[in-house]
Amino acid sequence: MTLPSSLDELIEALRCLPGVGPKSAQRMAYHLLQRDRRGADRLASALHRALDTLRRCARCNTFTEDEVCDRCASPKRDPSLLCVVEMPVDLNTMEQTHAFNGLYYVLLGRLSPLDGIGPKELAFERLLARATDGVVKEVILATNFTNEGEATAHYLSEMLHARGVKVSRIARGLPVGGEIEYTDAATVAQALIERRDY
Amino acid sequence: MTLPSSLDELIEALRCLPGVGPKSAQRMAYHLLQRDRRGADRLASALHRALDTLRRCARCNTFTEDEVCDRCASPKRDPSLLCVVEMPVDLNTMEQTHAFNGLYYVLLGRLSPLDGIGPKELAFERLLARATDGVVKEVILATNFTNEGEATAHYLSEMLHARGVKVSRIARGLPVGGEIEYTDAATVAQALIERRDY
Numbered sequence: 173m174t175l176p177s178s179l180d181e182l183i184e185a186l187r188c189l190p191g192v193g194p195k196s197a198q199r200m201a202y203h204l205l206q207r208d209r210r211g212a213d214r215l216a217s218a219l220h221r222a223l224d225t226l227r228r229c230a231r232c233n234t235f236t237e238d239e240v241c242d243r244c245a246s247p248k249r250d251p252s253l254l255c256v257v258e259m260p261v262d263l264n265t266m267e268q269t270h271a272f273n274g275l276y277y278v279l280l281g282r283l284s285p286l287d288g289i290g291p292k293e294l295a296f297e298r299l300l301a302r303a304t305d306g307v308v309k310e311v312i313l314a315t316n317f318t319n320e321g322e323a324t325a326h327y328l329s330e331m332l333h334a335r336g337v338k339v340s341r342i343a344r345g346l347p348v349g350g351e352i353e354y355t356d357a358a359t360v361a362q363a364l365i366e367r368r369d370y
Numbered sequence: 371m372t373l374p375s376s377l378d379e380l381i382e383a384l385r386c387l388p389g390v391g392p393k394s395a396q397r398m399a400y401h402l403l404q405r406d407r408r409g410a411d412r413l414a415s416a417l418h419r420a421l422d423t424l425r426r427c428a429r430c431n432t433f434t435e436d437e438v439c440d441r442c443a444s445p446k447r448d449p450s451l452l453c454v455v456e457m458p459v460d461l462n463t464m465e466q467t468h469a470f471n472g473l474y475y476v477l478l479g480r481l482s483p484l485d486g487i488g489p490k491e492l493a494f495e496r497l498l499a500r501a502t503d504g505v506v507k508e509v510i511l512a513t514n515f516t517n518e519g520e521a522t523a524h525y526l527s528e529m530l531h532a533r534g535v536k537v538s539r540i541a542r543g544l545p546v547g548g549e550i551e552y553t554d555a556a557t558v559a560q561a562l563i564e565r566r567d568y
């Protein structure tokens with residue numbers, strides 16, 4: 173008296189989604205079958221289409237349907253500024269700020285020796301070639317402020333400095349609207365150390 | 371400088387899943403494209419297959435690939451006991467107890483006048499016909515103990531009693547392993563009222 177196999181397969185397949193365990197997968201499967209068959213059909217087609225059409229931009233590694241993404245191909249962006257981020261999703265967040273008009277390079281990861289991810293796995297030599305192509309004047313490191321993101325930024329800065337490339341790191345400090353009373357000590361300390369002339 | 375359209379469509383399509391907002395949909399899309407393309411492909415195929423092959427059991431309303439589900443067709447189940455549940459997922463939970471060997475009827479909802487769901491929308495006459503077919507000896511109401519589930523059980527019990535059908539309701543009380551100190555007063559009160567001879 174088990175579930176029909178196609179229902180069972182659907183529940184199992186839904187577990188490939190991050191954060192979805194057996195209970196949520198079951199709830200999702202029933203929801204789709206009972207309440208949103210059109211949505212399920214659209215999702216299946218969107219998955220197939222995305223797998224078929226999306227590939228890596230040859231210049232920045234983000235997802236695109238063309239050889240080079242719109243951003244890298246745009247004459248309106250400043251190619252002398254190169255912002256290095258860990259993931260495509262970080263790039264999206266940076267873009268939402270409308271505060272940056274340069275180009276990007278997506279590492280697709282971060283240094284993580286314990287997981288066997290080193291400079292070779294992240295193809296740092298490709299980034300180095302890009303940064304020393306004569307067009308790029310400054311590399312802005314925008315990896316996360318986690319231990320691994322910091323280690324990655326440190327490694328990259330050493331590597332790029334050795335080639336005479338100008339390197340900067342995005343600032344740490346209090347968030348906009350932040351109150352000192354409610355900010356952790358490490359962040360306040362960093363905000364003090366990285367204080368700016370006013 | 372927006373996202374490629376097939377990526378955008380995928381993120382949008384993932385939002386048909388219950389509990390998935392724009393941020394999680396984005397995270398899911400990137401996860402699938404970067405880390406689990408095989409899973410994404412399997413999910414797309416499983417969705418299409420489930421939509422193609424699954425339909426309602428003609429007897430109990432649960433999902434099946436055949437005209438009548440395995441359970442309803444089984445000679446090992448006791449057809450004189452009919453358990454009424456709100457949703458297919460409730461049926462699964464009941465089955466996992468291994469405490470019931472009768473058959474089921476899935477309402478596919480609950481009475482909810484504010485949402486325009488009345489006895490007609492839930493096709494109560496179909497259940498009535500089933501309960502009075504001469505085979506069923508007892509109807510066990512296993513709708514939820516929410517306001518709507520209780521109202522549904524009450525309505526069904528009146529309707530079935532009027533036709534002389536024996537009706538029962540699953541018990542309320544403390545959960546297995548439950549401690550009185552940590553149980554809400556309403557549940558303890560109900561456990562007192564529905565106490566059994568010992």
